[in-house]
Amino acid sequence: MLDKDKIEKVGQSGFSPDEGLNADNREQESFESLILRTESARISEVRRRIEKRREAEKELREIRTKNSDDRIDMEASEISERVNAARNLSERLKKIEKNTENKIAGEASFAEENKEENNEEQENRDKLAFGGEKEPANENGEKLKEESKPNFDMGISVKVDDKAEGAFAVSQEAFAPAFSESYGQRIREYPKEESADAFFSGDEAEVRLSGFGDWDSPIRDENSHEEIYTDFLADASEDGFFDTAVYTDGTLYGQDRTEFVSETLIEPYSDAVFFNSYEAQNDDSFVHSFAEEKIVEEKIYPDVYENGVLLDSGNRYEEKYAFSEMNSKVSDYDDANFELGHIIPNELSENNDYRGEFPADMGEFRFEGAQNGEYKPLPEFEKYPTVSDFGMVLPEDAPLDALDDKDFLALEKESVWEPFEITPSYKEAVEEVPNFYEMNSIADDGLSQEPHLSYGEGDELLSFGEYEDSFGFAPLNKKELSLLVKRKEKGIELLKRQMNTDNHYPGGARLIAEDLNLQKDVIDERAILLSACAKGGFGDMVERQRAEMLSEIAQYNELVEEYEKEIGHTLPLASRAIPSDIIAGRDYQKLSYVSFAEEAQYSGEDYAVGKFSNSRMSREEKKSLLEADRKERERRKYPSDEENLFDGTMKKSVEAIDRRINCYINSFREKLDFMDNSFSVNAADNRIKKRVLKKKIRRLEKIRAKVKEEDLYNLKRYYSALRVEPDDVLGVKRRGMLESLSLRLDSVLRERDEVNSRLIELYTEGIKNGDIEKINRRGSAIRRRSSKRAKRRLSRDMRVIRERIPLDIKEKLVLAANKLIDAESYADSLEYRMKKSKVRGNARRDMKNEIRSRRRSLKPLYADYRHFLKKARKYAERADDFKKQLYWLLLLLLTVGAAVGIYLIFREQISGFFDF
């Protein structure tokens, strides 16, 4: 990372090269070299950091392996150590309790200090941010001295994209509010002087934030850290903390002075920010997130004495920072990769709580995506092997058809296959391995309702005589041949690795068909190899290739048998005579691709009849096939179920949310209208209230779509869980648990559905969608008009509140007047609703009673109003009288003053006048 000073230095030196340079080299060293020098410093800094991270990771691994070893043979000494650790923990807990009390007291004092500054808006925001909880009150009323030092220091690591241009700022001002909202932290201070830093492409940095926080917030109690952290990242990215080019690897770590926070704050691999976990998996510089925890260990060694004098006590307290991974990490990692069907090394699954359920012979990798029978190619084989995998070096992503003669000539020069004469027709022979899925789509068009076979055309015949003539395959020398063998075998291996051999399940004809085609490609490739070896006349190589080919043909025939069992059709087997024919120089008839129309397999009875017409099948086999068929049908019903689900349950759920939001928006709007058409004591106060209401309405409108999205997301989750089949879980006990779980979930979801429909009925009052909206709109308009009219009627008398009267009387009068207006307008709007809505029975009776009671309440309310108006007028008259008295007194004083003034001015004249 570039230091701020360094950046400034570069900037300054751009304008005045003399500064910051050695006097002797001043002329030679240019501005560019200075930049280079700074760049190299930056790079070395980054390298240093990467090294540091690697070391940390290494240490982590060591600790992990050590832990796993230790777990196996735990000795008595270690047990005693653990007992000590437990003691330490209890002490720590005591400390924490004490600390929490202090904090609560601190909060109370802080709240009192800032009481004046808090307006209603602020309170509202606090409620949102801190889960609606009020500030904890200190019962004793003690004010503890606020701690001057910040009690937490958080950091989040960020990295700027390598390809990004320009400088990026990651400011703490953006970091702090998001952090505050998500974690329920009351951040009182953070160092503003370090508020912004410039980052450049490839920079890795850590943005730190320290302040005064409350770790025991209600948000943290209610929600898991994973949820809070996801929220925080989402908030921060909304606030612009993460630029498109700036991302984080999800590492957030912190150190609290109370030494207990750091253990739970880390949630790595969050897909909220982490776009491509696979990239990170392969990225060398990527470091798995870890928690940094300070551990104080008490170790007892024998005391050291010399001549009876104690030189060194055996008790030592060793402080160390242990890097402990979270238990949930692996599951996080799994989830990030699940959608992609990526491989997950078992090494990472060490701490996984379900690892015991996987069989030990699963090898180095297990396939997450293949669990439900959905095979997706691994990232490294996302593209099916092309000719380049079989020896040719082709420009990447260049389809063979697009290459013209010149390209092939150019390729010839670059190619390792120099001895061969490469012509355009070469591509016909060594064509790209056909894409199975594409082939399916072609076969599906228009076709049969049952699985069918497509046989090769004339070009499938591979004549080695022609092959040699056309493509110039002269007998190769041994070196060339071994090169060819090496390359071809690599390609064959790639093909074999794509097979689903271990994942075949009853009813999974599609996977077997896929494997059959791959095996067919393998045999074709082997045929070419065998032919080349035979032409070369190298007996040992021929023999080896022949043996390989025979085993591959056997595998192919096994697959054919398996496939036949599944689909009930016979397929031609591969002949074991193929290798002998090739060696003898005869033409090789390529095997056929099997095309599989997916939906045709379960298309109905016709197929079932066809399936069982195969006489080779035993009764048990037929029974098991029928069972598998039923299961598969069940599986395949889901998509249509989901559609139905969306029409029914999901739509209802979303509608309930929509209605809920509409209901509150309407009520807020009615309140706003009422505020416009009612009286208020304090205009400024009223303005603030209005602003808060408007803000609420805006917010509700803003979150409407998001809430619906969240709800849909949740529903999808729930219903996808219902789809988990017992076969997907290993272990009998777990299967039983799964069944009971799915029963419970099913009933819970049904209940939710019922509640939703009941809610919709309540919100709509059983009226149709368009009608209820119209009624609501018109009802609000009637209420508005009515209240306006009432206000106008009262406004003349209500002028009295402008007079000098006591505040409480003023408030009571305003309240009485507003109640009057409210009752009148509500009764009017309710009358309209009753006319228009179709409610019957008790509800209608209740509505009538409500209107009647409102109308009746007008009289006492009016009496109240008159009473307070009278009082107010009395006070106003008194004030008026006082005003009059004051006026006369003032007049008198003025007169007296004027008389005195006149006397003083004209004293001599007056005395002269009276001087006889």
Added chain:
Amino acid sequence: MSVFRKKNYMSEEISDIGISERDDAIRALEEQKLEIEKEAESLMKAYSRLTGQRKFRKKQFRNKRALDELVKVNYSEK
């Protein structure tokens, strides 16, 4: 503890829920829904443990929470 039994708005006929208790009914049902969702989430957690797939776990819920907070104030004001 209240001596009155809490009214079950689910079994009540919709025509029997009057306008004066409509708000109470809505509030009670919304709370019931929240409880159901909590239970569903705990079941999801169990699912994710059982199957080893984290996709069942809850990820984002901040908007819904914000909605609850926004309208909670209104209950008392109504």
